[in-house]
Amino acid sequence: MDMHFDQHISRQFNEDLxxxxxxxxxxxxxxxxxxADAVEALANADSELAEKVLRVEEDIDRxxxxxxxxxxxxxxxxQPAASDLRMVMSVIRIARDLERVGDEASKIAKxxxxxxxxxxxxxxxxxxxxxxxxxxxxxxxxxxxxxxxDVKSAMATLAEDEQVDMDYRSAxxxxxxxxxxxxxxxxxxxxxxxxxxxxxxxxxxxxxxxxQVVYLVQGADIRHGNEQxxx
Amino acid sequence: MTSxxxxxxxxxxxxxxxxxxxxxxxxxxxxSTSVKTQEDIAExxxxxxxxxxxxxxRNVNVFYGESQAIHDVSLDIGRNQVxxxxxxxxxxxxxxxxxxxxxxxxxxxxxVEGDLTLDGEAIYGPKVDVVPLRARVGMVFQKPNPFPxxxxxxxxxxxxxxxxxxRRAELDEIVENSLRRAGLWNEVKDxxxxxxxxxxxxxxxxxxxxRAIAVSxxxxxxxxxxxxxxxxxxxxxxxxxxxxxENYTIAIVTHSMQQAARVSQRTAYFHLGKxxxxxxxxxxxxxxxxxxxxxxITGRFG
Amino acid sequence: MxxxxxxxxxxxxxxxxxxxxxxxRHRKEKIFRGFGIxxxxxxxxxxxVLFTDIISKGSSAFxxxxxxxxxxxxxxVLGIDSVDDESLAWANFDAVIRNAxxxxxxxxxxxxxxRELYSLVSNGAGFELRERLQQNPALLGKSxxxxxxxxxxxxxYVKSLSKSEEGFLGRTSEQKAEWIKSLLATxxxxxxxxxTFFTNGDSREPEQAGIRAxxxxxxxxxxxxxxxxxxxxxAAAIYLEEFAPKNRWTDLIEVNINxxxxxxxIVFGLLGLAIFINFFELPRSAPLVGGLVLxxxxxxxxxxxxxxxxxxxxxxxxxxxxxxxxxRMQVVLHHVLPLAMPGMLTGAxxxxxxxLGETAPLLMIGMVAFIVDVPHGIxxxxxxLPVQIFLWADSPERAFVERTSAAIMVLxxxxxxxxxxxxxxxxxxxxxx
Numbered sequence: 001m002d003m004h005f006d007q008h009i010s011r012q013f014n015e016d017l018x019x020x021x022x023x024x025x026x027x028x029x030x031x032x033x034x035x036a037d038a039v040e041a042l043a044n045a046d047s048e049l050a051e052k053v054l055r056v057e058e059d060i061d062r063x064x065x066x067x068x069x070x071x072x073x074x075x076x077x078x079q080p081a082a083s084d085l086r087m088v089m090s091v092i093r094i095a096r097d098l099e100r101v102g103d104e105a106s107k108i109a110k111x112x113x114x115x116x117x118x119x120x121x122x123x124x125x126x127x128x129x130x131x132x133x134x135x136x137x138x139x140x141x142x143x144x145x146x147x148x149x150d151v152k153s154a155m156a157t158l159a160e161d162e163q164v165d166m167d168y169r170s171a172x173x174x175x176x177x178x179x180x181x182x183x184x185x186x187x188x189x190x191x192x193x194x195x196x197x198x199x200x201x202x203x204x205x206x207x208x209x210x211x212q213v214v215y216l217v218q219g220a221d222i223r224h225g226n227e228q229x230x231x
Numbered sequence: 232m233t234s235x236x237x238x239x240x241x242x243x244x245x246x247x248x249x250x251x252x253x254x255x256x257x258x259x260x261x262x263s264t265s266v267k268t269q270e271d272i273a274e275x276x277x278x279x280x281x282x283x284x285x286x287x288x289r290n291v292n293v294f295y296g297e298s299q300a301i302h303d304v305s306l307d308i309g310r311n312q313v314x315x316x317x318x319x320x321x322x323x324x325x326x327x328x329x330x331x332x333x334x335x336x337x338x339x340x341x342x343v344e345g346d347l348t349l350d351g352e353a354i355y356g357p358k359v360d361v362v363p364l365r366a367r368v369g370m371v372f373q374k375p376n377p378f379p380x381x382x383x384x385x386x387x388x389x390x391x392x393x394x395x396x397x398r399r400a401e402l403d404e405i406v407e408n409s410l411r412r413a414g415l416w417n418e419v420k421d422x423x424x425x426x427x428x429x430x431x432x433x434x435x436x437x438x439x440x441x442r443a444i445a446v447s448x449x450x451x452x453x454x455x456x457x458x459x460x461x462x463x464x465x466x467x468x469x470x471x472x473x474x475x476x477e478n479y480t481i482a483i484v485t486h487s488m489q490q491a492a493r494v495s496q497r498t499a500y501f502h503l504g505k506x507x508x509x510x511x512x513x514x515x516x517x518x519x520x521x522x523x524x525x526x527x528i529t530g531r532f533g
Numbered sequence: 534m535x536x537x538x539x540x541x542x543x544x545x546x547x548x549x550x551x552x553x554x555x556x557x558r559h560r561k562e563k564i565f566r567g568f569g570i571x572x573x574x575x576x577x578x579x580x581x582v583l584f585t586d587i588i589s590k591g592s593s594a595f596x597x598x599x600x601x602x603x604x605x606x607x608x609x610v611l612g613i614d615s616v617d618d619e620s621l622a623w624a625n626f627d628a629v630i631r632n633a634x635x636x637x638x639x640x641x642x643x644x645x646x647x648r649e650l651y652s653l654v655s656n657g658a659g660f661e662l663r664e665r666l667q668q669n670p671a672l673l674g675k676s677x678x679x680x681x682x683x684x685x686x687x688x689x690y691v692k693s694l695s696k697s698e699e700g701f702l703g704r705t706s707e708q709k710a711e712w713i714k715s716l717l718a719t720x721x722x723x724x725x726x727x728x729t730f731f732t733n734g735d736s737r738e739p740e741q742a743g744i745r746a747x748x749x750x751x752x753x754x755x756x757x758x759x760x761x762x763x764x765x766x767x768a769a770a771i772y773l774e775e776f777a778p779k780n781r782w783t784d785l786i787e788v789n790i791n792x793x794x795x796x797x798x799i800v801f802g803l804l805g806l807a808i809f810i811n812f813f814e815l816p817r818s819a820p821l822v823g824g825l826v827l828x829x830x831x832x833x834x835x836x837x838x839x840x841x842x843x844x845x846x847x848x849x850x851x852x853x854x855x856x857x858x859x860x861r862m863q864v865v866l867h868h869v870l871p872l873a874m875p876g877m878l879t880g881a882x883x884x885x886x887x888x889l890g891e892t893a894p895l896l897m898i899g900m901v902a903f904i905v906d907v908p909h910g911i912x913x914x915x916x917x918l919p920v921q922i923f924l925w926a927d928s929p930e931r932a933f934v935e936r937t938s939a940a941i942m943v944l945x946x947x948x949x950x951x952x953x954x955x956x957x958x959x960x961x962x963x964x965x966x
Contacts, residue, residue: 007531079489081516081528219518334856339779365858372856376849378868388867389857442857 375435377427433464591938739932750915757824766835802897838880
C-alpha cells in the first residue's frame with residue numbers, strides 16, 4: 001500500500017496533513033535528542049546537560065499540545081477518512097508516546113543529577129549504556145519507518161523490543177545481586193534501577209510508534225499483541 | 232495493493248493482497264490514483280455477499296440503448312440492513328438502485344440483465360407485476376416530491392390504491408402510524424388537511440418517507456434523500472433511517488460520505504458502472520481495500 | 534494565488550475597460566426597452582382604434598326607431614270573420630297598417646305618395662299584428678295603439694338626425710322626411726332598445742334582421758366542437774405523451790399533428806364537404822357538420838397544447854406515484870391529469886375561440902346560407918356569427934353597416950367571455966407544487 005498525502009483535490013488539506021506530520025517528526029527529533037542527552041549526562045555525570053534536558057522537556061510538552069490542536073482542527077474541518085484518518089490518529093498517538101518518552105528522558109536526567117551528587121560511579125552503567133543504545137536505535141528506527149511508511153522496518157524494530165525487555169530483566173537481576181552484596185549501595189542502585197526502568201519504557205514507546213506505522217499503512221491495529229490483525 | 236498491480240491490468244484480483252508485512256512496497260506514490268478506466272477494476276473486492284440476503288443481485292448489467300451503465304455488478308443486501316452506495320457522479324449507483332424496484336422500466340431503451348431476486352423471487356421475471364413489487368420495495372427520491380394534495384392524502388394514497396385499508400378508521404390509523412414512524416406526526420397532526428407542499432423541505436422529505444412506509448414495504452430505496460436538505464433536516468432523516476432499520480431493509484444512495492458512514496452498516500463503492508468495493512462501513516471508512524475507494528473517500532480524485 | 538489570474542491585466546485596467554463600455558451597454562439596453570414599449574403601444578393603439586371604430590359604428594344598432602300606430606282589427610279590412618289558423622294565413626294585416634297610416638296622415642293622396650307613406654313602417658309589421666291576434670283572438674274588431682319597427686330608411690334618417698341638423702336622407706324623400714319630423718315632434722316616432730336584433734334571425738330587411746340565429750348556430754357548433762375535440766384531443770395527447778413508445782410511427786404522427794395545425798382551414802371545409810356531407814350524407818348547413826369540421830381543425834391545437842401541459846408536469850410527481858406502485862393509468866389520472874388540466878383547458882378554450890371565429894371551412898359545408906329561423910338543434914340549418922357578419926357586410930342597405938359592427942361586438946363579447954372563463958378556470962384549478 002502506497003501512502004501519499006499530497007494528492008487531495010484540496011491543496012490546503014495536503015498542506016495541513018503535511019505540516020501535521022512534520023510537526024510530529026520534529027517533536028520526534030527533539031525527543032530522540034533528549035534521550036541521548038539524558039543518557040549522556042548520566043554516563044558522564046554531566047549535571048549541566050541534565051539540567052538542559054529538564055528545560056527542553058517543557059518544549060516537548062508544548063509540542064504535544066500543538067500537534068494535538070492541529071490534529072483536532074483537521075478532524076473538525078476535513079473529517080478525514082481512511083488513510084487520512086489513520087494518519088491523523090497515528091500522529092496523535094505517536095505524539096503522546098513521544099511526550100512520555102520525553103518524560104522518561106527527564107526522569108533519567110533527574111537520576112543523572114542525583115547520581116552525580118553521590119559522586120562515585122556505581123555499577124550498572126554498562127547495562128544502562130547497552131540498553132540506552134538499543135532503545136535509542138529503536139526510537140530512531142521507529143520514527144524513520146514512520147517517515148517512509150515502512151512496515152517491514154517497523155516490524156523489525158518492533159521485534160527488537162523483546163531483546164530490550166530481556167536485557168532489562170537480566171540487568172535488574174544483576175542489580176538485585178549488587179544490592180544483596182552491598183546493602184549500602186541500595187539507594188544508588190535504586191537510581192540505576194529507575195533509569196533502567198525508564199529506558200525500558202522508552203523501548204515500549206518506540207514499539208508503540210512501530211505499531212502506529214503498521215496502523216497507518218495497513219489499517220491493522222496490532223496493539224496489545226493483536227498481531228493476528230495484520231493482513 | 233501496489234500501483235504496479237493495478238496498472239499491470241486486471242489479472243490480479245485485489246484480494247491477493249500481500250499477506251505478510253514483508254511484501255509491502257514503500258515506493259514513492261506515483262500513479263495509483265490515476266486508475267480511472269474500467270479495465271483497471273477487475274472485480275469487486277471486499278464482501279459483496281452476505282448470509283441473510285433480502286435482495287440478491289448477481290451479474291447485473293444495465294444498458295441505456297447502446298451504452299452500458301452497469302457492468303457485472305453482484306451484491307447482496309441483508310435483511311434489516313442499511314447499505315449505502317457511494318461513488319462519483321455518473322458511476323451508476325442511482326441506476327443500480329432504480330433496478331431494485333424496476334423504476335428503470337419507464338426509461339426508454341433501458342435494459343437490465345442479470346439475476347435480481349427479492350426473497351428469492353425474481354424481480355425481472357416475465358410474470359412479475361411491478362405494482363405489487365413497488366409496494367414491497369418503496370422509494371424515496373432525491374428531491375422531496377409530495378403530491379400536491381393534503382398531507383393526509385399524501386400518506387393515504389398508497390394504502391388507497393393498493394386497497395390496503397377498507398374503512399376510513401383503518402386508513403386514519405395507517406396515516407397516523409406512518410407519520411409517527413416518520414417522526415412527523417407531532418408537527419403535522421393539526422394540519423393534516425393542509426397541502427403537503429406547504430411543509431419545509433425536511434418535513435416534505437419525511438412526509439415522503441411516511442408515504443413510502445404507509446404501504447408497509449419490506450425494502451426502502453433512498454436516492455440521495457438529503458441532498459436538498461439543510462444539516463438539521465438531514466440529521467433528522469438520518470436518525471429516522473436509523474430507527475427504520477429495525478423493520479426495513481434500506482438501500483441508500485448518497486453523495487455525502489459522512490452520511491454513508493453514519494447511517495449504513497455496509498458500504499458499496501461504485502466507479503464507472505462497476506462495483507469496486509463492498510465492505511463493512513467501518514472498514515471502508517478507516518481502511519478501504521481498494522485504492523479507488525481510498526482515493527474517493529479521502530477526496531483524491533481530480 | 535497569483536498564478537490563478539489568467540491575464541496580466543491589473544484590476545484597475547479591467548475596471549477601466551468595463552467602464553468604457555458601460556455607456557454603450559446602457560444605451561443599447563434603453564433602445565431595446567424602447568422597442569418593446571413601442572410595439573406594445575402600437576398593439577394597444579390598434580386595439581383602441583379597432584374598438585372605437587366598431588363601437589362607434591355598431592352601438593347605434595342596439596337602438597331601433599319605432600313608430601306608434603293606432604290599428605283597428607277590422608274584419609272587413611282583414612278579410613276574415615273568425616280567428617283561426619287558416620283565415621289568419623290569408624288575412625290582410627298589411628291593409629290594417631296602411632289604414633292606420635292613412636288615418637294618421639289623412640292629407641296624403643295619390644298612389645305614389647301613399648306608397649311613400651306606407652314605407653314608413655317595416656313590412657314585418659303585418660306579421661307582428663298576426664301574432665298578436667293569434668295570441669289574443671278577442672282583439673278582432675277592436676283597435677289598439679301599438680309600436681312597430683320603422684322602416685330601415687326611416688331608422689337611418691332618424692339616427693342621422695342626432696348627428697347633424699339636416700340628417701342623411703339617402704333614399705328618403707323630402708316629403709317623407711317632413712312626416713318623420715312631424716311624427717318625432719308628437720312623440721309617435723321614438724328610438725327604443727332594439728330587441729329584434731337579439732330575438733330575430735336574419736332578414737332581408739335590416740330592421741327585422743337579428744343575430745339570434747347566428748348566435749345559436751355558433752353555440753351549437755361550438756358545443757359539438759367542444760364535446761368532440763376536447764375528449765379526443767386530451768385522450769390523444771395523453772396517449773402520445775404517456776403511453777406511446779417513442780419510435781418512427783409516433784414521430785410520424787407527431788410531425789403530422791404539427792402539420793395539420795398549419796393546414797389552411799378551408800381545406801378542412803373541403804374535407805368536411807367530401808366526407809360528412811357527400812359520403813355520410815349528413816344535413817347541409819347544420820351545426821353538427823360545422824362542429825365536426827371545426828373539431829378536425831381544432832384537434833391539432835388542443836393536442837399540441839395538451840401535450841405541452843402534460844410535459845410541464847414535473848417528472849418527480851410521476852416518479853413519486855410510480856414509486857408508490859401506482860399503475861400507469863393511476864399515475865396519469867390521479868396526478869398528471871389534475872396538474873395538466875389548467876393548461877389543457879386553456880388550450881381547449883384557445884382552440885374554441887379559434888373555432889368561433891372561423892368562417893372559411895363553414896362556407897364549404899353550406900353554413901353560409903340565408904337562415905331566418907333560429908335553430909333549435911344541431912341538425913337544424915343554421916349559420917354562425919362570423920358568417921353572419923360576412924353576409925351583412927355584403928348587403929347594400931345602409932342600416933346593415935351598423936348591424937355588422939354590432940354583430941362584431943357580440944362576437945367579441947362572446948370571445949372575451951370565453952377567455953375570461955379560461956383565465957378563471959386556470960386560476961381555480963391551478964395547484965402549486
